[in-house]
Amino acid sequence: MSFVPGQPVTAVVQRIEIQKLRQGNNLILGFSIGGGIDQDPGQNPFSEDKTDKGIYVTRITPGGPADVAGLMMGDKIMQVNGWDMTMVTHDKARKRLTKKNEDVVRLLVTRKSLEEAVKHSMGTYHKQ
Amino acid sequence: MFCRNQTARATVARGSALEMEIRRGKFRKSVFLDTSQDSDIQKKIDHEIRMRDGACKLLAACSQRDQALEAAKSLQTCSTRIMAYMSELQRMKEAQVMQKVTRRSSDAGPMDDRLPCKGKVAISDLRIPLMWKDTEYFKNKGELHRCAVFCLLQLGGEIFDTDMVIVDRTLTDICFDNTIVFSEAGPGFELRVELYSCCSEDDYSAGSTPRKLASKLSSSLGRSAGKKLRAAMEPGPCSPVSNGGAAPLLLPVPSVPGPKYHLLAHTTLSLSHVQDSFRTHDLTISGNEECSYWLPLYGSMCCRLAAQPHCMTQQMMSGCLKVKVRWQQCGGDPQSWTKVYAVLKGTSLFCYHRQEDVEANIEPAFTIGINKDTRIRASEKDPHSKVQNICISNQYGGEEVTHTLTTDSREDTHRWMEAFWQHFYDMSQWKQCCDDLMKIELPSPRKPAPVTPKQGSLYHEMVIESSDDLSSTVSDILARRMQELELRSQLGTSPTWMSVFEENNAKSAGRTRHCTSRLSGHSPCTPHRLPRSPASPHRCPQLGLLSSDASLTSDSDSHCSTSPCSQHHGWPEPSSSFSLLSSSPSRLRPRTLSLDAKLSTLRGRGYGGGGAFQCPCQPPPSSLLAPLPISSRSPRSQRSTQTTLSCSSSTSSNSSSNSEGSHSPESSEGVPFSRPSPARRSLRNLRARLDPRNWLQSQV
Numbered sequence: 061m062s063f064v065p066g067q068p069v070t071a072v073v074q075r076i077e078i079q080k081l082r083q084g085n086n087l088i089l090g091f092s093i094g095g096g097i098d099q100d101p102g103q104n105p106f107s108e109d110k111t112d113k114g115i116y117v118t119r120i121t122p123g124g125p126a127d128v129a130g131l132m133m134g135d136k137i138m139q140v141n142g143w144d145m146t147m148v149t150h151d152k153a154r155k156r157l158t159k160k161n162e163d164v165v166r167l168l169v170t171r172k173s174l175e176e177a178v179k180h181s182m183g184t185y186h187k188q
Numbered sequence: 189m190f191c192r193n194q195t196a197r198a199t200v201a202r203g204s205a206l207e208m209e210i211r212r213g214k215f216r217k218s219v220f221l222d223t224s225q226d227s228d229i230q231k232k233i234d235h236e237i238r239m240r241d242g243a244c245k246l247l248a249a250c251s252q253r254d255q256a257l258e259a260a261k262s263l264q265t266c267s268t269r270i271m272a273y274m275s276e277l278q279r280m281k282e283a284q285v286m287q288k289v290t291r292r293s294s295d296a297g298p299m300d301d302r303l304p305c306k307g308k309v310a311i312s313d314l315r316i317p318l319m320w321k322d323t324e325y326f327k328n329k330g331e332l333h334r335c336a337v338f339c340l341l342q343l344g345g346e347i348f349d350t351d352m353v354i355v356d357r358t359l360t361d362i363c364f365d366n367t368i369v370f371s372e373a374g375p376g377f378e379l380r381v382e383l384y385s386c387c388s389e390d391d392y393s394a395g396s397t398p399r400k401l402a403s404k405l406s407s408s409l410g411r412s413a414g415k416k417l418r419a420a421m422e423p424g425p426c427s428p429v430s431n432g433g434a435a436p437l438l439l440p441v442p443s444v445p446g447p448k449y450h451l452l453a454h455t456t457l458s459l460s461h462v463q464d465s466f467r468t469h470d471l472t473i474s475g476n477e478e479c480s481y482w483l484p485l486y487g488s489m490c491c492r493l494a495a496q497p498h499c500m501t502q503q504m505m506s507g508c509l510k511v512k513v514r515w516q517q518c519g520g521d522p523q524s525w526t527k528v529y530a531v532l533k534g535t536s537l538f539c540y541h542r543q544e545d546v547e548a549n550i551e552p553a554f555t556i557g558i559n560k561d562t563r564i565r566a567s568e569k570d571p572h573s574k575v576q577n578i579c580i581s582n583q584y585g586g587e588e589v590t591h592t593l594t595t596d597s598r599e600d601t602h603r604w605m606e607a608f609w610q611h612f613y614d615m616s617q618w619k620q621c622c623d624d625l626m627k628i629e630l631p632s633p634r635k636p637a638p639v640t641p642k643q644g645s646l647y648h649e650m651v652i653e654s655s656d657d658l659s660s661t662v663s664d665i666l667a668r669r670m671q672e673l674e675l676r677s678q679l680g681t682s683p684t685w686m687s688v689f690e691e692n693n694a695k696s697a698g699r700t701r702h703c704t705s706r707l708s709g710h711s712p713c714t715p716h717r718l719p720r721s722p723a724s725p726h727r728c729p730q731l732g733l734l735s736s737d738a739s740l741t742s743d744s745d746s747h748c749s750t751s752p753c754s755q756h757h758g759w760p761e762p763s764s765s766f767s768l769l770s771s772s773p774s775r776l777r778p779r780t781l782s783l784d785a786k787l788s789t790l791r792g793r794g795y796g797g798g799g800a801f802q803c804p805c806q807p808p809p810s811s812l813l814a815p816l817p818i819s820s821r822s823p824r825s826q827r828s829t830q831t832t833l834s835c836s837s838s839t840s841s842n843s844s845s846n847s848e849g850s851h852s853p854e855s856s857e858g859v860p861f862s863r864p865s866p867a868r869r870s871l872r873n874l875r876a877r878l879d880p881r882n883w884l885q886s887q888v
Contacts, residue, residue: 075465077627094878094885103883105874118878118885133672142313142466142490150884157888161365164629166465 069146071170072178073138078129078165089157089165090124091117091131096150106134108172115145115153132171139168226280233273240266247446257336257352257388260447264384265349268340276345302610304375304617307497310628311379312367314339317486320357332356335483337385343370343377354388355483369628375617379457384449387480450481455489459619462495464626494626499614505532505607507600511539514590528553532607534625535559556591557582560615564608576601669871
C-alpha cells in the first residue's frame with residue numbers, strides 16, 4: 061500500500077456497501093475516520109507507511125451499519141461512491157461520507173490482509 | 189376522409205395520389221389505420237405537444253432567469269420526446285406495411301427466433317469533470333461565466349432528463365444526483381446520454397436584433413461580450429418533421445425568445461458498459477470554444493450503470509416437480525423422488541416443499557444452481573412412465589452433482605425444457621448482468637429539509653452514538669478487543685509504536701504513579717459513552733472543555749509529587765458530574781454552567797489543581813475508577829468509551845474556532861508514553877494513540 065508520489069496507486073480492494081441508518085435527523089454510518097492530506101501521517105497507528113496521508117477507519121461501532129457491512133478497523137478507504145479518497149483533506153472525506161441525500165455509500169477499502177490473501181493465492185498458483 | 193374529431197387516424201391529404209390509390213381500392217385504408225399500439229404513441233405525442241405548448245407559454249411569460257432556464261429545459265425535453273415518438277411511429281407504420289406486404293407474397297416463416305427477456309437499466313451518480321485553465325479557476329475578479337446544464341438520457345422510447353445544474357468556474361465537476369431507471373430495455377440497448385448547456389448570462393433575445401445592428405453592436409460592446417452575443421443569436425436546432433404521406437404532419441418547433449440549450453457532448457452506453465460499480469466513459473464533445481455554451485470538459489463521464497434483467501428478478505417458470513439427486517462420487521442408484529414446488533428465478537431453481545412456502549418467504553428445501561456452467565439435457569424415456577426426465581448437472585467444487593427432474597406429463601416436461609432454454613438464452617444475452625443481481629435503488633422521495641434553528645456552537649450539530657457499551661457485558665468488549673489485537677498481530681509486523689510500549693512495560697513495575705505520561709494517557713479519562721440523542725450535545729461543551737483544559741495542564745511535568753489525597757481531591761469535582769453523565773441516559777441533565785464554574789476555579793488554582801486531576805489517569809484503572817460508580821468496568825471499556833467522547837468533542841473543537849480556549853490538537857506532543865500497566869497495554873496504547881488531539885478523527 062505504499063505509494064510513490066506521482067505514480068498510480070495499485071491496491072487490492074474490497075467493495076463494501078453500507079446502508080446508512082437514520083437516527084432522528086441524521087444518517088449515520090457507525091464508524092470514525094482519521095487521516096487526510098492536511099493531517100500528520102505519522103500519528104496514524106494503522107498505516108504501514110508513515111507518509112501515507114490516506115483516510116483510515118479508526119473505530120467501528122459494534123453492530124452499526126459499517127460493522128454489519130464488514131468494514132474493519134484499520135481499513136484504508138480508497139473510494140467513496142466513485143470519489144477518490146486517497147488525496148483529500150480530512151473534512152472533505154467526512155463530507156463525502158455524510159451527504160444527506162445519499163442513503164447508501166459504496167466504499168472501496170483496502171487492508172493488509174487482503175494483499176496477503178492475494179499473495180498467498182498467487183503463491184499457490186505459481187507452485188502449480 | 190378527413191375527420192377532425194378522430195384522434196387516431198392517418199391524415200391523407202385530399203387529392204393526393206395516395207387518396208386516389210385508396211379510392212381505386214388498391215390499398216385498403218386499414219393498412220394505414222392505427223392499431224392500438226399506434227394510438228398509444230399518438231396519445232403520448234399529443235400529450236407532449238401540449239406540454240411543449242405549455243412550456244413555450246411559460247417561457248414567454250417568465251421574467252426570472254432561473255424560471256426561463258427551467259422552462260427552456262422542459263421545452264428541449266418535450267421536443268426530443270416528440271421526435272423520438274414520431275420516429276417510432278414511423279418505424280411501426282413501416283413495419284406494418286412491410287408485414288402486410290410480405291404476408292401477401294409468401295407464407296410467414298417460422299417465428300422461431302427467441303427473444304431475450306427485457307430488463308431494468310438504471311444509471312445514477314453521473315459526474316462530468318471539468319478542466320478549467322488554472323488562470324480561470326483561480327481568477328477572483330471578473331464576472332462569473334455561468335452555464336446551465338442538464339443531461340438527456342434516452343433509451344428505446346423512453347427519454348428522461350436530469351435536474352438542471354448551474355456551472356461556473358468554481359466547480360470542478362458537474363454532478364447529477366438523479367437516478368434514472370428505464371424499465372423495458374432489451375440486452376442490446378443503447379443508452380444515449382446527451383449533455384445540453386446554455387449560457388446563463390445577460391438576457392439575449394434571440395433573433396430579435398437584426399444582424400447588421402448585431403455586428404455593429406458587437407464591435408462596440410467589446411470582443412468577448414460581442415462574441416457571446418453573436419453566438420447566442422445563432423439559430424438553435426429546429427426540428428420540423430417532414431414525413432411521407434402516411435404520418436400526421438407536425439408543425440415545426442416554434443422559435444421562442446429566451447434561453448436555448450445546445451448539445452455540448454454526447455455518448456452512447458450499451459451492455460458492455462454495465463457493471464455494478466462506477467466506471468468512466470468517454471464523451472464526444474460538439475462545439476468549440478467560441479460557442480457561448482462552451483464548457484471545458486475533461487472529456488469523460490463517470491457513472492454507475494446497472495442492469496437487472498427480468499430473468500434475474502422475476503419468476504420465469506414455476507410448477508410441481510419430482511426431483512432426485514445424484515452425486516458423482518457416490519455412484520449407485522439414486523434415491524427416491526422428492527416432490528417439490530420449483531421456481532426458476534435468477535441463477536437458481538428454488539425447490540420448496542409446498543407452493544405456499546413461496547409466498548410465506550420460507551427457505552426453500554434446496555436450491556439447484558442454474559448458471560453458465562450448468563448443463564441440462566433430457567434423458568431417455570423412463571421405462572416406467574412414458575415421460576422424459578430432465579437432468580441438470582452442476583460442478584460443485586470438484587465433483588459433479590446431477591439432479592433429475594420429472595413431471596407428470598409430456599407437456600410439462602416440454603414447458604420446463606423450453607423455460608430452461610429461454611433462461612439460458614437470456615443469460616447468454618445479458619452476459620455479466622446475470623452473474624449476480626445488481627442493486628438498483630429507486631430514488632427515495634426527498635424529505636423536506638428539516639428546518640433547524642441555527643444554534644450557537646458546532647456542539648449542537650454533533651451527534652454522539654448510542655450507549656450500547658453500557659448494556660453489553662465487559663467480557664464481550666474484552667473479547668472483541670482481543671480479537672482486534674490478534675488480527676493486528678496476525679497481520680505480521682506489529683506497528684512500530686508497539687515497541688515503545690514493550691520497553692516501558694519491562695521498565696515499569698506494577699502500579700506506579702508517573703506523571704510523565706502523555707497527554708493521551710489521560711484523555712481517555714472521561715469514562716463513559718454518551719447516548720446518541722438530541723439532548724446529549726449539551727454534554728459536549730463540558731467535556732470539550734475538560735479535555736482541552738486537561739491538555740493545557742499536561743504540558744507541565746511537575747506534578748508528579750501530588751499526593752494521593754490531593755489527587756482524589758482534585759478529581760471528584762469534575763468526576764461527580766461525569767459520574768452523573770456516565771450513568772444511564774435517563775439521568776442526564778445539562779450541567780454546563782456549574783461545570784464551567786468548577787473548571788474555571790480549577791484553572792484558577794493553577795497547575796496544581798489541574799495537575800491533580802490529570803494524575804489519576806496515570807495509575808492503573810482501578811484507582812481511576814474509584815470515585816466513579818461504574819468501578820467494576822475494565823480499563824479498556826473505559827477507554828473505548830472515553831475515546832469516543834473525546835473524539836467527538838475534539839472534532840467540534842477542532843473544526844470550529846472555539847473560543848473556549850482549546851488549543852489545536854495538531855501539535856504532536858512528543859512526551860513518551862510510559863504507562864506500564866499489567867494487562868492489555870497495547871490496546872490501551874492504541875486507544876491512546878488515537879487521541880484526537882494528536883490525530884484528528886471524525887465520526888460519520
